Amino acid sequence: MDFKVNSKQLEKLLTKIIPAVPTRTPMTILENFLLEIKSGLLTIYATDMEISLKSSINIVSEKDIKIVVPARMLYETVRSFKDTSIDFTISENKKLILKTSTGEYSFSYIDAKEFPEIPSFPQQENDVDINEFNISGNDLKDAFELTAFAMSKEEMRPAMTGTLISFNEEGIRFVATDGHRLVNMLKTGHQTNINEQYIVPERAITVLLKILDDKEVKVFVNKTHISFVLSDIELISRLIGQKYPDYQSVIPVENEFALKINTKDLLSSIKRMMIFSPSNSRRVKFSINANLVEISAEDVDSGSAGKESIICEYSGDQIDIGFNSSYVSDVLSHLNYEEVYFKLHSSTKAVIINPDKNKENENLMMLLMPVRLNN
Amino acid sequence: MDFKVNSKQLEKLLTKIIPAVPTRTPMTILENFLLEIKSGLLTIYATDMEISLKSSINIVSEKDIKIVVPARMLYETVRSFKDTSIDFTISENKKLILKTSTGEYSFSYIDAKEFPEIPSFPQQENDVDINEFNISGNDLKDAFELTAFAMSKEEMRPAMTGTLISFNEEGIRFVATDGHRLVNMLKTGHQTNINEQYIVPERAITVLLKILDDKEVKVFVNKTHISFVLSDIELISRLIGQKYPDYQSVIPVENEFALKINTKDLLSSIKRMMIFSPSNSRRVKFSINANLVEISAEDVDSGSAGKESIICEYSGDQIDIGFNSSYVSDVLSHLNYEEVYFKLHSSTKAVIINPDKNKENENLMMLLMPVRLNN
Numbered sequence: 001m002d003f004k005v006n007s008k009q010l011e012k013l014l015t016k017i018i019p020a021v022p023t024r025t026p027m028t029i030l031e032n033f034l035l036e037i038k039s040g041l042l043t044i045y046a047t048d049m050e051i052s053l054k055s056s057i058n059i060v061s062e063k064d065i066k067i068v069v070p071a072r073m074l075y076e077t078v079r080s081f082k083d084t085s086i087d088f089t090i091s092e093n094k095k096l097i098l099k100t101s102t103g104e105y106s107f108s109y110i111d112a113k114e115f116p117e118i119p120s121f122p123q124q125e126n127d128v129d130i131n132e133f134n135i136s137g138n139d140l141k142d143a144f145e146l147t148a149f150a151m152s153k154e155e156m157r158p159a160m161t162g163t164l165i166s167f168n169e170e171g172i173r174f175v176a177t178d179g180h181r182l183v184n185m186l187k188t189g190h191q192t193n194i195n196e197q198y199i200v201p202e203r204a205i206t207v208l209l210k211i212l213d214d215k216e217v218k219v220f221v222n223k224t225h226i227s228f229v230l231s232d233i234e235l236i237s238r239l240i241g242q243k244y245p246d247y248q249s250v251i252p253v254e255n256e257f258a259l260k261i262n263t264k265d266l267l268s269s270i271k272r273m274m275i276f277s278p279s280n281s282r283r284v285k286f287s288i289n290a291n292l293v294e295i296s297a298e299d300v301d302s303g304s305a306g307k308e309s310i311i312c313e314y315s316g317d318q319i320d321i322g323f324n325s326s327y328v329s330d331v332l333s334h335l336n337y338e339e340v341y342f343k344l345h346s347s348t349k350a351v352i353i354n355p356d357k358n359k360e361n362e363n364l365m366m367l368l369m370p371v372r373l374n375n
Numbered sequence: 376m377d378f379k380v381n382s383k384q385l386e387k388l389l390t391k392i393i394p395a396v397p398t399r400t401p402m403t404i405l406e407n408f409l410l411e412i413k414s415g416l417l418t419i420y421a422t423d424m425e426i427s428l429k430s431s432i433n434i435v436s437e438k439d440i441k442i443v444v445p446a447r448m449l450y451e452t453v454r455s456f457k458d459t460s461i462d463f464t465i466s467e468n469k470k471l472i473l474k475t476s477t478g479e480y481s482f483s484y485i486d487a488k489e490f491p492e493i494p495s496f497p498q499q500e501n502d503v504d505i506n507e508f509n510i511s512g513n514d515l516k517d518a519f520e521l522t523a524f525a526m527s528k529e530e531m532r533p534a535m536t537g538t539l540i541s542f543n544e545e546g547i548r549f550v551a552t553d554g555h556r557l558v559n560m561l562k563t564g565h566q567t568n569i570n571e572q573y574i575v576p577e578r579a580i581t582v583l584l585k586i587l588d589d590k591e592v593k594v595f596v597n598k599t600h601i602s603f604v605l606s607d608i609e610l611i612s613r614l615i616g617q618k619y620p621d622y623q624s625v626i627p628v629e630n631e632f633a634l635k636i637n638t639k640d641l642l643s644s645i646k647r648m649m650i651f652s653p654s655n656s657r658r659v660k661f662s663i664n665a666n667l668v669e670i671s672a673e674d675v676d677s678g679s680a681g682k683e684s685i686i687c688e689y690s691g692d693q694i695d696i697g698f699n700s701s702y703v704s705d706v707l708s709h710l711n712y713e714e715v716y717f718k719l720h721s722s723t724k725a726v727i728i729n730p731d732k733n734k735e736n737e738n739l740m741m742l743l744m745p746v747r748l749n750n
Contacts, residue, residue, distance in 0.1 A: 073650055073679055080647045095678070102685070103644075105651070108678030269478075272455045275448055276480070303470070303483030304448055310477070 001099075003037065003061035003088050007081040013044055013057055014075045016233050019207045020046040020053040021071040027116075033074065034115045035096075037065040045118055046071060051204045052118045053211075055233040066112035069096055077105055119236050121220040121227045129222040133192045135172070137230065139361075141212045143174045144205045146185055146364065149330050151202055152178035159199055159242035166197035171361075175247055181327050182247060182367040183334075189361040199244055200226060204237035211235070251367060252350050255343035257316025259288055260356065263340050266295075267332040269308045273297040274325045276306040283371055284325040288344075290314055297325065321347040322373040331366050347373065376474075378412065378436035378463050382456040388419055388432055389450045391608050394582045395421040395428040396446040402491075408449065409490045410471075412440040420493055421446060426579050427493045428586075430608040441487035444471055452480055494611050496595040496602045504597040508567045510547070512605065514736075516587040518549045519580045521560055521739065524705050526577055527553035534574055534617035541572035546736075550622055556702050557622060557742040558709075564736040574619055575601060579612035586610070626742060627725050630718035632691025634663055635731065638715050641670075642707040644683045648672040649700045651681040658746055659700040663719075665689055672700065696722040697748040706741050722748065 014033070022030050025048065034045040043056040067090065077098065078086070087099040090109070098105045122130055144163065152160035164175040171188040198221055211233055218229040227236045273284045276297040287294040291314070296307035321344065332340070337355035344351050353366040389408070397405050400423065409420040418431040442465065452473065453461070462474040465484070473480045497505055519538065527535035539550040546563040573596055586608055593604040602611045648659045651672040662669040666689070671682035696719065707715070712730035719726050728741040 070677065070679065073677070076650045077647065077681070080643070080650070103647070103681060103683035105681040106679060268455070272452065272478070272480075275451045275455070302445065302448070304445065304481060306452070306478060306480040308478035 001087040001089050002063050002065065003042070003059050005042070005057070005059055005086050005088065007078055007084045007086050007100075009057060010086065011075075011078050011081075013042075013055055014071075014078055016055050016211060017044045017046045017053045018071065018075050019210055020048055020051055020235075022048040029068065029110070029114055029116070031071055032068045032110065032115070033071045034112060034118070035065070035067050035069055036112070037061050037063065039064070045115075047116065047118055048203070049116060050201060051207060051235060051237040053207070053233060053235055054118070063090075065090055067096065068110040068112055068115050069107055073107060119225050121222075121225070121236070130220055131167075131192075131194045131196065131222070132218065132220045133167075133172075133190065133194065135187075135190060135217055135219065136214065137212045137217050138214045139187055140217055140228075141209060142362075143172075143185055143187060144209055146334055147174045147176040147183045148202070148205050148209070149334060150176040150178060150181050150183045150366075151205075154178070157245075158240055159244050162199040162201045162240045163205060164197055164199055164244045164247075167192050167194035175244070177245070177247055177367075180324065180369050181331060182250070184247065184251070184365045184367070186363040187361060188363065196221075197244065198226060199240035199242065201237060201240055204235065208235060250350060251365075252345060252352065255345045255349070255352050257314070257319065257344045259293065259316075259342040259344065260313040260339055261293065261310060261342070263332055263335055263337055265310050266293075266340075267329065269295045269310055270325055270328050270332065272308070273306055274329065276304050277325045281371060282324045282326050283322050283373075284328065285373055286319075286321050286323065288312070288314055288316075288319050288321070316344065319344060319347060320373060321351070322371045323351075323368060324371055327368060331368060335364075335366070376462040376464050377438050377440065378417070378434050380417070380432070380434055380461050380463065382453055382459045382461050382475075384432060385461065386450075386453050386456075388417075388430055389446075389453055391430050391586060392419045392421045392428045393446065393450050394585055395423055395426055395610075397423040404443065404485070404489055404491070406446055407443045407485065407490070408446045409487060409493070410440070410442055410444055411487070412436050412438065414439070420490075422491060422493055423578070424491060425576060426582060426610060426612040428582070428608060428610055429493070438465075440465055442471065443485040443487055443490045444482055448482060494600050496597075496600070496611070505595055506542075506567075506569045506571060506597070507593065507595045508542075508547075508565065508569065510562075510565060510592055510594065511589065512587045512592050513589045514562055515592055515603075516584060517737075518547075518560055518562060519584055521709055522549045522551040522558045523577070523580050523584070524709060525551040525553060525556050525558045525741075526580075529553070532620075533615055534619050537574040537576045537615045538580060539572055539574055539619045539622075542567050542569035550619070552620070552622055552742075555699065555744050556706060557625070559622070559626070559740045559742070561738040562736060563738065571596075572619065573601060574615035574617065576612060576615055579610065583610060625725060626740075627720060627727065630720045630724070630727050632689070632694065632719045634668065634691075634717040634719065635688040635714055636668065636685060636717070638707055638710055638712055640685050641668075641715075642704065644670045644685055645700055645703050645707065647683065648681055649704065651679050652700045656746060657699045657701050658697050658748075659703065660695060660697050660748055662693075662695050663687070663689055663691075664693055691719065694719060694722060695748060696726070697746045698726075698743060699746055702743055706743060710739075710741070 036043045041056050042059045045054045084100050089097040095106045096109045147163050166173040174185045215231045220227040278299045284297045293310050293312045298305040339356040341354045351368045411418045416431050417434045420429045459475050464472040470481045471484045541548040549560045590606045595602040653674045659672045668685050668687045673680040714731040716729045726743045
């Protein structure tokens with residue numbers, strides 16, 4: 001026997017790392033964990049070449065070991081055990097053997113040198129390009145949850161498939177847009193001396209949202225990679241090496257008409273209108289008057305239509321404006337505030353959506369492009 | 376306004392009927408409800424031409440109405456309402472209009488005569504072919520849950536894609552098999568004077584399992600159709616008009632070796648062995664000795680293997696026998712008993728699996744075909 005681990009402790013470790021293992025990849029080596037034992041520390045790595053995860057536990061081992069083992073098989077096996085002690089042996093014939101009191105399980109392993117190199121921070125000593133900052137896990141989670149839905153799914157413009165993290169003296173700004181809607185959120189209260197911006201890819205954000213807790217996160221970032229060091233796991237991701245579009249130029253400055261409305265009432269109405277909106281345009285119409293918004297949708301193909309009235313406060317000229325109902329629903333679902341403002345200028349100009357009052361240390365703005373009404 | 380219904384009451388009604396609406400069908404008319412009002416009774420029907428569902432509520436209406444309305448749209452709309460009163464109007468221009476205090480929704484409807492005819496019981500008066508019996512909803516649910524997993528998914532032999540219900544003086548027998556495994560369950564304590572057998576299709580069983588409760592079910596059956604009348608809904612299904620295979624001839628009579636084993640222990644071992652069994656054969660090997668079964672699996676392609684020992688009671692000759700691990704898992708998952716018996720004769724003969732003790736009014740037997748071991 002080379003080392004011994006408790007099944008539940010190992011399961012916890014593998015559960016953290018498995019999200020980085022790709023489910024379908026032409027590079028089958030990536031369907032493995034890199035398992036390393038060095039000076040009594042068992043470290044498990046996984047990567048899909050875009051992101052990598054790494055986590056460790058202390059064990060007792062006389063040997064240093066570095067092998068590549070089938071990730072899902074090992075994970076499923078360990079996960080199926082009750083709370084028990086597992087004896088691990090690395091055998092001569094390239095087998096990793098697990099023994100419990102009732103069974104024995106063996107896996108073929110591959111030499112560690114076959115596994116792709118995983119970036120690390122600092123990549124070399126005196127790496128002057130590295131910036132670092134700290135942020136609470138909750139703040140980071142909030143920021144990514146609020147912005148992630150607006151990222152583009154179209155590979156044609158890679159920059160927009162990620163979320164922009166931009167640093168300046170105000171704080172840390174998170175921006176995501178697909179050209180139809182935009183989220184722009186400033187976290188103040190974070191003093192950094194960084195004056196850069198980075199684009200974090202969607203996959204890193206998806207995995208981060210699974211593993212973030214309320215503890216402090218240490219972030220390292222250079223020109224090509226970003227590393228999130230959580231209390232018990234580290235995620236390293238490639239950055240999207242593209243220029244982010246000039247989002248500030250699409251934010252209108254003089255949207256003089258303000259509509260104040262109850263978020264839940266509007267969202268529930270929009271969800272109902274999605275039943276009636278045409279499946280291609282998903283168009284919903286807002287007819288905004290001083291005290292009442294009429295929300296309506298019509299699908300000529302199925303001959304169905306719906307309209308509802310919601311009370312509101314509105315200061316501007318009567319206006320009819322169309323939106324994609326899915327996008328309105330997305331925006332409202334992410335606005336956890338009792339009331340929101342829609343700030344408008346005309347039926348063809350971008351609309352700004354704000355919460356009625358910002359949370360502490362947070363400045364949130366969403367933007368929605370209208371769609372043409374055909375009347 | 377033609378009639379008025381409470382939204383939650385209507386939602387409950389539609390929720391019961393929606394399972395019969397097919398999701399993809401070339402006959403688009405089936406994506407509708409047939410909505411009928413007659414003498415103050417609102418009845419909703421849906422069918423996919425194999426099964427039909429029907430349920431009613433009392434309403435106040437001066438008119439008799441019979442129209443065909445888009446099922447999912449109406450259901451989604453009603454479901455999205457809070458508890459509210461809905462006014463229904465059938466307008467001149469073939470629109471069904473719903474009004475609530477805050478909104479108005481309209482759907483195009485189609486003439487009722489476009490909707491396919493739905494069978495009913497009795498189909499004509501003095502229909503001498505009809506048999507009927509009563510069974511508790513729980514018993515019927517148990518019986519179908521226990522047998523349904525063993526039905527064949529292969530359309531080549533239509534009879535085996537359903538569950539056989541066979542009546543004789545012993546009681547009601549439920550049988551399902553796909554040629555690899557078989558479930559044979561007798562419910563005693565039901566006196567009927569029926570001496571027939573019927574094959575109920577999979578879709579009827581799947582939908583029944585969703586709607587059955589603990590109340591008494593009245594069952595009507597003739598040569599072509601079966602009707603299950605629950606307290607608040609009726610399901611009518613076509614029967615599979617084929618001869619059921621002679622399942623009795625495959626049940627061995629002299630399986631003299633009995634293995635008694637803890638069901639949960641064996642199931643948890645089998646599930647682990649599924650990780651190691653080859654993806655094509657899913658083969659798992661049982662090596663059975665007097666006090667110990669060794670369960671093992673090996674996948675040569677991935678170079679992985681597992682074996683475990685479980686204590687047992689066994690009276691026969693040492694035997695090695697192979698099974699499809701998925702089938703063993705299916706069988707054991709449906710045996711809600713602390714211990715089970717495997718009754719064997721040789722490594723090539725069908726194995727009988729029984730609970731250690733039958734429930735009252737129930738006689739349950741499962742059968743599993745072994746797979747060849749290649750050694």
